[in-house]
Every structure is written in structure tokens, then in C-alpha cells.
Amino acid sequence: MKWLFEPVPRSRIAAFRTLVYLFVAADMVIFTPWVRAHADTPGSLYRPLLIGRLLPLPTPTALIVHTVFWVLLVLTLLAATGRAPRLLGWAVFLLYFEWMIIAMSYGKVDHDRFGFLVALAVLPTAGRARHGDRTLSEAGGWALRVTQIAVICTYFLAAWAKLRIGGPHWFTSSVLAQAIIRRxxxxxxxIASVPGLLIVSQIGIISFELLSPLIFAVPRRLRGWVVAFFYTFHLMTFATITISFMPHLIALTSFLPLERVRPIVWARRRFSADEPPADPEPANAVPTEAAAAPGSA
Structure with a gap:
């Protein structure tokens, strides 16, 4: 299983970890702020997911929702710095997991969270990692590989669900037409005005999802182009029916060499380049001390 533990630079883990934990904060405040509204939702409407029934988890109250929100927000910002990666990492995963149970137990379940939740679960196992550290890590490679597998499973299992529930008729159904009418x-x-194009699009969607595991067979030098195609697919999805899949897109960066993206280093270079150089002394200038010394004239 050498493929599963293929080592990666620790700097890649550091960059991925910072991106993931910062997104947790952005998700809570910007992308899904509606989750906090469940603090005022009657408990009778709470229908926990299976995991929430098995543990079991308490029915959300105003105290629980607000406590999870503020503690998670503080801890994820601390975790983004790379300090105490295991302690803070496990705490963020457990709290965000509870946050998602609160979010998805009222009739709405998003499948774009699977790969992201797996990333949160495996990041603490990667241990310490610093930006700029080129040391290879098998533990870090395992964390990224497991996240990649979860990302691809999201595509493949989505296609399986379509075929399992809708059968072959899904290809010629009005699924996209209904989505366009709604949003x-x-x-x-x-696109909808072109005869037959929606049917072709639905065939293309399932084909893309079923073939997505082939990314692991693509040569590494070409894998970036495949990932770019994945992002293009989601860009078109957002441009047509305004579904963003943001958590999934963050998890998808596990395929990328994120260690090459170093905004702080770029900023330092930019600012140092903007500083005016010091005025050089003329070649024939005489030092002040020498000019003032006796007999120097």
C-alpha cells in the first residue's frame, strides 16, 4: 500500500491545513450563517441524522448552538496557525461535526461536506508541519490521499445514487430543467433553449462522475489539468444553477501542490522590491572622519 502513504512535503500539509481551518471559520460566518438560526428552532422539528441517533447527541438548544459556534470559531482560527495540530485538530473536527449535525438535521442534507469532513478527521494525524518545510512525510501523504479518495467517492457515489434511484430514465429526465426553473x-x-442540450448535459454529468476515479491513473504531470477540469465543471454548475459546492472545492485542493502558494513570501518580496534603494556614496567621497583628521588637507 505504498501508494496510500506516498510522502509529500510537510509544507503542503501546512498549506492545506491553513486553508481548511480558515474555511471552517468562513463557512460558519459567510457561507452557512443560517445554521445559527437553529438556536431558535423548536426542538420538535429536530430529526437527527443516523449518527446523531446512534451516539446519541442532544437536541440543539440556544445554549448548545451558540456555544459550539463561538468555541469552534476561536479554535479553528488557532488551529490555522499550526499550533497544537493534534489537540486543536481533533477539537475542530468534533465541533464542526456537531455543527453539521445541527445544520443537516432539519430536512436538508448536503453531500458536498463529505470530503471536507474527512479532511478535518485526518489532518490531526499528520502531526506538525511548517510552511516552507520540504521534509517528506508519509503521515501527511496518507492524510492527503484519504481526502482525495473521499473527494472522488463524492462524485462516484453521486452517480450511483442517481442510477440507483432514477435508473436509466435519469439520463432523459427533467432533473436539470427543474433545477433551472427553481434557481x-x-x-x-x-442552454435550456437549445433542443436536447439538457439531456446531453445529464449524460455528461453521470459520465464525468462515474469516470472520476480515473484521476488516480492519470500521470502526475497531467493531473493538474484533470483537477482544472473538475473546477471548471463546478464553475459551470454555479454559473447555471448557483450551486457552489464550496467545502468540496476546498477538499479538492488536496490534489494540488499547495506548498507553491506562499502569499506571505510573495508579499515580502513585493514590499522589499518597492523600497527605494539607499543612495550610494560617490566614488571619490572622503569619509567624514578622515576629512576632519589633522594633516588630511
Whole structure:
């Protein structure tokens, strides 16, 4: 199973960890702020997911929701610095997991969280990692590989669910048409006006999802282009039916050499380049001390 533990630079883990933990904070405040509204939702409407029933987890109250929100927000910002990666990492995973149970136990379940939750679960196992550290780590390689597998499973299992529930009729169904009616954009209206294009799109979607595991067979030098295609697929999805899959897109960066993205280093270089150079002394200038010395004239 050498493939599963293929070592990666620790700096890649550091960059991925910072990105993931910062997104947790952004998700809570920007992308899904509606989760906090469950603090005022009657407990009778709470229908916990299976994991919430097995543990079991308490019915969310205002105290629970607000406590999880503020503690998680503080801890994820601390975890993004790389300090105490195991202690803070496990704490962030458990709290965000509870946050997702609170979010998805009222009738709405998003499948774009699977790969991201797996990333949160495995990051603490990677241990310490610093930005700029080129030391190879098998533990870090395992964490990224497991995240990559979860990302691809999201695609493949989505196709399996479509075929299991809708069968072959899904290809020629009105799924995309209904989505465009509910939340379509002007671009989607243009696409829908072309006869047969929605059917072709649905065939393309399932084909893409079923073939997504082939990314692991693509040569490494070409894998970046495949990932770019994945991002293009999601860009088109957002441009037509305004579904962003943001947590999934963050987990998808596990395929990328994130250690090459170093904004702090770039900023330092930029600012140092903008500083005016010191005025050089003329070649024939006489030092002040020498000019003032006796007999120097």
C-alpha cells in the first residue's frame, strides 16, 4: 500500500491545513450563517441524522448552538496557525461535526461536506508541519490521499445514487430543467433553449462522475489539468444553477501542490522590491572622519 502513504512535503500539509481551518471559520460566518438560526428552532422539528441517533447527541438548544459556534470559531482560527495540530485538530473536527449535525438535521442534507469532513478527521494525524518545510512525510501523504479518495467517492457515489434511484430514465429526465426553473441563471436559460442540450448535459454529468476515479491513473504531470477540469465543471454548475459546492472545492485542493502558494513570501518580496534603494556614496567621497583628521588637507 505504498501508494496510500506516498510522502509529500510537510509544507503542503501546512498549506492545506491553513486553508481548511480558515474555511471552517468562513463557512460558519459567510457561507452557512443560517445554521445559527437553529438556536431558535423548536426542538420538535429536530430529526437527527443516523449518527446523531446512534451516539446519541442532544437536541440543539440556544445554549448548545451558540456555544459550539463561538468555541469552534476561536479554535479553528488557532488551529490555522499550526499550533497544537493534534489537540486543536481533533477539537475542530468534533465541533464542526456537531455543527453539521445541527445544520443537516432539519430536512436538508448536503453531500458536498463529505470530503471536507474527512479532511478535518485526518489532518490531526499528520502531526506538525511548517510552511516552507520540504521534509517528506508519509503521515501527511496518507492524510492527503484519504481526502482525495473521499473527494472522488463524492462524485462516484453521486452517480450511483442517481442510477440507483432514477435508473436509466435519469439520463432523459427533467432533473436539470427543474433545477433551472427553481434557481437558474440567464446562462442556464440560454442552454435550456437549445433542443436536447439538457439531456446531453445529464449524460455528461453521470459520465464525468462515474469516470472520476480515473484521476488516480492519470500521470502526475497531467493531473493538474484533470483537477482544472473538475473546477471548471463546478464553475459551470454555479454559473447555471448557483450551486457552489464550496467545502468540496476546498477538499479538492488536496490534489494540488499547495506548498507553491506562499502569499506571505510573495508579499515580502513585493514590499522589499518597492523600497527605494539607499543612495550610494560617490566614488571619490572622503569619509567624514578622515576629512576632519589633522594633516588630511
Amino acid at each position: 437558474g441563471t440567464p446562462l442556464a436559460d440560454v
